[in-house]
Amino acid sequence: MDIVDTDTRSQMMAGISYKDTRPELLVRRALHKRGFRFKLHDKELAGKPDLVFPKYQCVIFVQGCFWHVHDCHLFKWPKTREQFWHEKLGKNQLRDARNLSELKRSGWRTALVWECALRGISPEKKTHVIDQLNAWIINGGEFLSIEGNDLANADDMDTDSYDVDIFG
Numbered sequence: 567m568d569i570v571d572t573d574t575r576s577q578m579m580a581g582i583s584y585k586d587t588r589p590e591l592l593v594r595r596a597l598h599k600r601g602f603r604f605k606l607h608d609k610e611l612a613g614k615p616d617l618v619f620p621k622y623q624c625v626i627f628v629q630g631c632f633w634h635v636h637d638c639h640l641f642k643w644p645k646t647r648e649q650f651w652h653e654k655l656g657k658n659q660l661r662d663a664r665n666l667s668e669l670k671r672s673g674w675r676t677a678l679v680w681e682c683a684l685r686g687i688s689p690e691k692k693t694h695v696i697d698q699l700n701a702w703i704i705n706g707g708e709f710l711s712i713e714g715n716d717l718a719n720a721d722d723m724d725t726d727s728y729d730v731d732i733f734g
Contacts, residue, residue: 589684590616590628596696602703611674613665622703624675631681635659638682638714675708682714
């Protein structure tokens with residue numbers, strides 16, 4: 567059973583934005599500080615990627631773990647209206663797969679940055695995420711997925727060599 571009434575829940579759900587989320591803004595600002603220039607939410611491309619880098623023929627999606635059914639600690643199936651949520655989130659997964667396939671067919675390289683890779687972690691680990699994206703954008707690679715569990719060994723990195731404060 568839901569803890570709020572139907573109207574309140576509807577209003578709360580309607581207020582959830584699909585763009586300009588906190589994780590997306592963090593990635594945008596950090597990459598911009600590193601000198602990258604990009605388009606936002608290009609309607610001409612499948613899935614309207616969050617960041618589009620035409621110069622590098624690559625796109626980045628910053629994915630919310632709940633809405634895109636990521637297998638991590640941030641995702642839990644809702645206990646109310648289970649059938650509705652399984653159908654809705656299942657459609658999201660199918661649409662994501664279709665969009666990634668279409669982008670690949672069109673020659674675009676694709677990166678997914680999952681919410682769990684950015685939420686509740688140290689600035690050093692966030693820097694590590696941006697370092698991964700920076701290297702991928704410049705050096706290539708067809709597909710990149712950055713997840714929270716990818717950061718398990720990020721504490722071992724030498725962060726003293728970073729001369730840019732991406733969170734300043």
